Amino acid sequence: MSDDTLSKGGTPQETGRLRVVVEMDSWVSSLAGATGPLEFTETLPPGASIRQALEKISSRHPRLARALWDQRGSGGLGPNLEVIVNDAVLGVRRELDSPLRENDRIILTGQYVGG
Amino acid sequence: MTGRMKTETMNRPPRVLRVDLTQGRLWDQEYPEQQWRGLLGGAGLGARIIYDEVPPETGWDHPENRLVMATGPFAGTPLWGTGGLTVVTRGAMTGGAASTQANGFFGTNLKSTGYDAIIIQGASPDWVYLHIGPRGAALRDASHLRGRDTWQVQQDLEEELCRRGRQLSVFSSGPAGENRVRFAAIQGDYGHVASKNGVGAVMGAKKLKAVAISRGDVPVSVHDGPGLERLAGVISHGVRNDPGTGYIYQLGTLPVVRNLVKLGALPIRNYTTNLWPEDVPGEIWEGQALRDSMAHRGHQCSACGMHHCHMSVIASGPNAGKIVDEPEYEGWSGCGWTIGCTDPQEAAWLNDRVDRACVDVNEFGWLTGWAMECHEKGLLTREQLGGIDLKWGDARAAEKLLDMIVRREGFGDVLAEGVKRAAEHIGGEALGCAVYTMKGAVPRGHDHRGRWEEMLDTALGSTGSLESGAMVAPHELGLPPRINPYDPAEVPRVVAGMLGRRHFEDSLGSCIFTTRAPLDTLCQALNAITGWDYTAGEALRFGRRTACLFRAFNVRSGIGPELDYPSKRYGSTPVDGPGKGLAIGEHWDAMVAAWYELAGFDPRSGYPLPELLRSVGLNAEAEEIWG
Ligand code: SF4
Numbered sequence: 001m002s003d004d005t006l007s008k009g010g011t012p013q014e015t016g017r018l019r020v021v022v023e024m025d026s027w028v029s030s031l032a033g034a035t036g037p038l039e040f041t042e043t044l045p046p047g048a049s050i051r052q053a054l055e056k057i058s059s060r061h062p063r064l065a066r067a068l069w070d071q072r073g074s075g076g077l078g079p080n081l082e083v084i085v086n087d088a089v090l091g092v093r094r095e096l097d098s099p100l101r102e103n104d105r106i107i108l109t110g111q112y113v114g115g
Numbered sequence: 116m117t118g119r120m121k122t123e124t125m126n127r128p129p130r131v132l133r134v135d136l137t138q139g140r141l142w143d144q145e146y147p148e149q150q151w152r153g154l155l156g157g158a159g160l161g162a163r164i165i166y167d168e169v170p171p172e173t174g175w176d177h178p179e180n181r182l183v184m185a186t187g188p189f190a191g192t193p194l195w196g197t198g199g200l201t202v203v204t205r206g207a208m209t210g211g212a213a214s215t216q217a218n219g220f221f222g223t224n225l226k227s228t229g230y231d232a233i234i235i236q237g238a239s240p241d242w243v244y245l246h247i248g249p250r251g252a253a254l255r256d257a258s259h260l261r262g263r264d265t266w267q268v269q270q271d272l273e274e275e276l277c278r279r280g281r282q283l284s285v286f287s288s289g290p291a292g293e294n295r296v297r298f299a300a301i302q303g304d305y306g307h308v309a310s311k312n313g314v315g316a317v318m319g320a321k322k323l324k325a326v327a328i329s330r331g332d333v334p335v336s337v338h339d340g341p342g343l344e345r346l347a348g349v350i351s352h353g354v355r356n357d358p359g360t361g362y363i364y365q366l367g368t369l370p371v372v373r374n375l376v377k378l379g380a381l382p383i384r385n386y387t388t389n390l391w392p393e394d395v396p397g398e399i400w401e402g403q404a405l406r407d408s409m410a411h412r413g414h415q416c417s418a419c420g421m422h423h424c425h426m427s428v429i430a431s432g433p434n435a436g437k438i439v440d441e442p443e444y445e446g447w448s449g450c451g452w453t454i455g456c457t458d459p460q461e462a463a464w465l466n467d468r469v470d471r472a473c474v475d476v477n478e479f480g481w482l483t484g485w486a487m488e489c490h491e492k493g494l495l496t497r498e499q500l501g502g503i504d505l506k507w508g509d510a511r512a513a514e515k516l517l518d519m520i521v522r523r524e525g526f527g528d529v530l531a532e533g534v535k536r537a538a539e540h541i542g543g544e545a546l547g548c549a550v551y552t553m554k555g556a557v558p559r560g561h562d563h564r565g566r567w568e569e570m571l572d573t574a575l576g577s578t579g580s581l582e583s584g585a586m587v588a589p590h591e592l593g594l595p596p597r598i599n600p601y602d603p604a605e606v607p608r609v610v611a612g613m614l615g616r617r618h619f620e621d622s623l624g625s626c627i628f629t630t631r632a633p634l635d636t637l638c639q640a641l642n643a644i645t646g647w648d649y650t651a652g653e654a655l656r657f658g659r660r661t662a663c664l665f666r667a668f669n670v671r672s673g674i675g676p677e678l679d680y681p682s683k684r685y686g687s688t689p690v691d692g693p694g695k696g697l698a699i700g701e702h703w704d705a706m707v708a709a710w711y712e713l714a715g716f717d718p719r720s721g722y723p724l725p726e727l728l729r730s731v732g733l734n735a736e737a738e739e740i741w742g
Pocket residue numbers: 195196197218219414415416417419420421423424626627628629
């Protein structure tokens with residue numbers, strides 16, 4: 001899925017890179033051209049923020065980018081997807097510009113629209 | 116007993132069928148177009164009718180309560196999902212306004228008979244059903260339909276009226292309505308339910324078993340046909356392709372279970388946990404997997420291209436081979452997760468039983484989950500439960516409980532009053548386990564401790580359910596595209612800011628899933644149909660006016676700010692999961708105060724403030740309330 005997926009590799013100290021796990025449910029993964037739920041590892045520069053991770057992932061998938069970001073130019077997230085970092089919705093413990101840590105888990109899921 | 120029907124071809128005046136069940140009298144009421152512009156249909160018409168015609172002393176089961184079953188200007192047009200109805204009345208759960216919607220073919224069929232709405236008053240001495248068709252409207256004997264469930268009534272009337280499929284729309288309230296189960300719903304067209312605030316109990320109190328509408332031959336007149344066709348394409352294209360609604364187009368609300376658990380908003384075992392059980396594979400609850408777990412075929416409503424409603428065949432277990440309506444998310448919640456049932460086949464079967472008996476699946480879920488928890492804790496004995504060993508997740512035991520409730524048998528008579536009243540009846544520790552609002556309603560099938568805006572909306576709303584609803588096109592209302600759902604400052608801003616938009620949608624005669632479009636686009640469609648020049652501003656004023664009428668109706672009935680609270684369990688703090696430790700209770704009073712200020716309501720009396728009333732054209736009401 002991701003060209004940055006690590007199949008093997010050392011500790012962050014050894015690689016000088018930061019690795020986080022990204023999870024998408026079926027609906028979100030379909031925006032990235034996949035079928036079914038998706039989980040992969042994303043490699044980022046040390047100290048990368050949640051925003052940087054999301055920008056990197058969404059830059060590979062225009063439909064995902066359109067769904068993820070506010071299309072009215074606020075620079076923030078749009079109304080369609082929810083971002084959860086380590087089980088907390090964005091805004092609870094961390095913001096878009098908070099730094100990521102090794103093995104953090106980013107979950108992208110559909111924004112709740114009723115039902 | 117028979118009403119007069121006229122066939123109009125173009126620009127007929129809006130027409131309402133009035134029915135007095137006490138006297139067995141039917142008559143037509145026509146509205147001047149300018150007045151109708153301020154009512155539209157659905158929630159707008161209903162709010163006006165109950166405010167004007169149902170005084171505070173008229174209880175939900177009093178014959179003079181009104182039961183409004185209305186469609187709106189979109190009905191019968193090529194716009195997607197325009198077969199719906201809105202039911203407005205004084206509801207049995209809160210004793211205040213009810214406004215609840217269902218889809219199917221009702222609206223399209225009603226429109227084809229030349230009517231826009233039905234307003235029912237009085238109570239029949241004997242069980243009757245109302246039939247409306249190309250040759251008129253009439254009340255007919257329904258003694259042979261007594262005890263029949265909603266699907267059976269539909270089948271019986273198909274035989275009797277020699278029509279089926281979209282040629283006949285039938286809405287009834289099942290055995291639950293007959294026995295005045297307080298949370299009885301109104302269900303029709305095999306699986307579409309107007310479920311909130313006990314509207315089926317009102318129907319039952321009137322001894323009205325069903326409303327059946329045979330498709331008529333009155334053409335739907337449209338001001339600008341090509342323009343409407345174009346807008347229908349724009350709206351449906353948007354619903355199909357918008358990243359926020361695309362999954363509803365493909366799978367309806369099926370993906371919501373897996374979605375909500377990640378957000379800490381899936382109610383598991385009556386709010387006792389937010390953790391997905393380790394022994395339940397997540398894959399079987401993915402949206403596509405749920406659909407594919409049963410043989411299925413589409414069962415879409417009038418003029419709807421969504422891949423949403425389906426008929427399914429139970430694949431395994433003792434009910435294998437039986438046909439059911441594919442559950443909505445609310446069914447998976449109320450007949451599944453809320454009661455600890457994690458087998459989709461069992462939950463789907465139970466959901467079908469609930470629909471046929473005709474009770475609100477949300478209330479049933481909270482009631483059953485509460486009873487299961489109380490049974491586990493020894494607060495409700497097996498003897499009290501009529502010998503049922505009501506264990507978490509046991510859908511068969513829940514089905515037996517449903518039968519007890521619907522027949523009001525033994526303790527079922529207490530449970531038939533809903534979870535708030537049943538918990539108050541038991542009292543003590545049991546009271547603290549029940550999920551409800553102090554007004555007497557229950558939340559939808561979510562854990563609102565992970566969706567603070569929905570708890571605020573449910574507890575403060577005037578209609579016995581969500582009143583503002585989920586955000587749609589928030590930029591139009593000056594709202595942010597997304598908020599942290601636990602933010603005590605942003606939550607009241609969004610709930611108050613959205614107030615009225617849903618009432619506008621619910622007055623158009625369409626489905627909320629197919630009207631997830633900017634207000635401006637919806638107004639263009641309305642104008643193409645009517646020739647008016649409606650704007651988003653007028654739509655919002657309309658919605659706020661409707662909200663004011665519902666609220667004023669409630670407050671003058673004694674439902675004021677002192678009831679703007681969740682129950683202890685409903686407003687509790689999650690002990691695990693994504694919302695662990697995030698305590699809404701600490702912020703409640705401040706959020707309520709902010710909401711009142713932003714919505715323009717008086718926090719002491721609860722009434723809409725005079726400036727707000729005047730700004731939405733309710734000058735007489737401002738005078739009446741404030742002098
Ligand atoms: S979206 Fe679903 S409920 Fe709404 S009209 Fe279409 S099929 Fe019916």
